[in-house]
Amino acid sequence: MTHRILFVCLGNICRSPAAEGVFRARLPHLAADSAGTSDWHVGQPPYGPMQQAARARGLDLGGLRARQFVAADFTRFDLILGMDASNLADIEALRPPGNETPVRLLTDFAPGSGADHVPDPYYTRDFDGALDLIEAAMDGLGAHLG
Template sequence: MTTRILFVCLGNICRSPAAEGIFRRLAPDVQCDSAGTGDWHIGKPPYGPMQQAALARGYDLSTLRARQFHAGDFDAFDLILAMDDANLRDIEGLRPTGNETPVRLFTDYTDDSTADHVPDPYFTRDFNEALDLIEQAAKGLRATL
């Protein structure tokens, strides 16, 4: 059975599509997708500066399109990974009664004990910092599968 993983951030234009693109490269045998807890960017490609920073590392995010997280994702995925605590709370707020799909912070898969979230580069403007942490977490996640 194929493992299905969903990466979730706020708008689905920076962190979660980057995580999806990076993890697809590391684990082509895993089905993955990304979503945002907000609805501002539905149908839009990842944010231009994030696409550029990712492409500089060899990750092409241009075919990805933003979508909003919904309660049905709990049944569609085996693991849901949030980029920060606010996303985690929003995801859990939509959990159907009785559903047991694990929801964790993506940074749980890093070996950096000080990394408790992936900073949002849409606001920090530090796309490389976010990509460094996403790559580290993606490698840690891959090692657990």
Template structure:
């Protein structure tokens, strides 16, 4: 299964989701992340997010931001957005006839009571974001295992 995680800038939530899901799901899935905006293309994940992830044993240091594109609908089997704005931006890129599923990450952790993964770049709650990302990643791994 090829899974793409998407947030706004690809420096906090989506690279964290990529790193966490690689840890949870292992090598059986092809995993990547991207942002809807191009502000940080080529840059590593945001320092405070890298530090918070590293404290949990998740290494994000090799990741670099890129922008999501219409061709990602052909490359990936599932695209996961972190919030409703991300989903709307992703859907605007959807090529005609593409049936690639696009879901909110929090769909995989309904017990969290959260409808979106808050952006820690603005909230400054990197640990809280990682807690939610880990819950969502566990739920996604279970959902993919049941397929």
């Protein structure tokens, strides 16, 4: 049974901390974290507009801080969920030989959404749309985890 989930995006200031926040609110009995494939924002809180959009839904992301995904995350987590195909490729590039930790797209858990990735609201400016998709995926993830 999966107990430790890692959400990964590019900078760890929009999509992955939002996913971590939604996950923690909906499945507080399971462990979660988030990370970015880049080191651009290490130590920074989530992006202000994402925090505002999350706060409007009752989620406080203010205590989260960006960190970079590292190879050790493959052993620290039972399931790693990337936000897009580029994230998955960057994650897989760090996979230790012999490691079998599942790495999937978050949108795999939102089959009815028609989305094959979570668009980056840092660029699209659609913070609510990203949160809608993340929330839809959490419903499927929760069902998957039991």
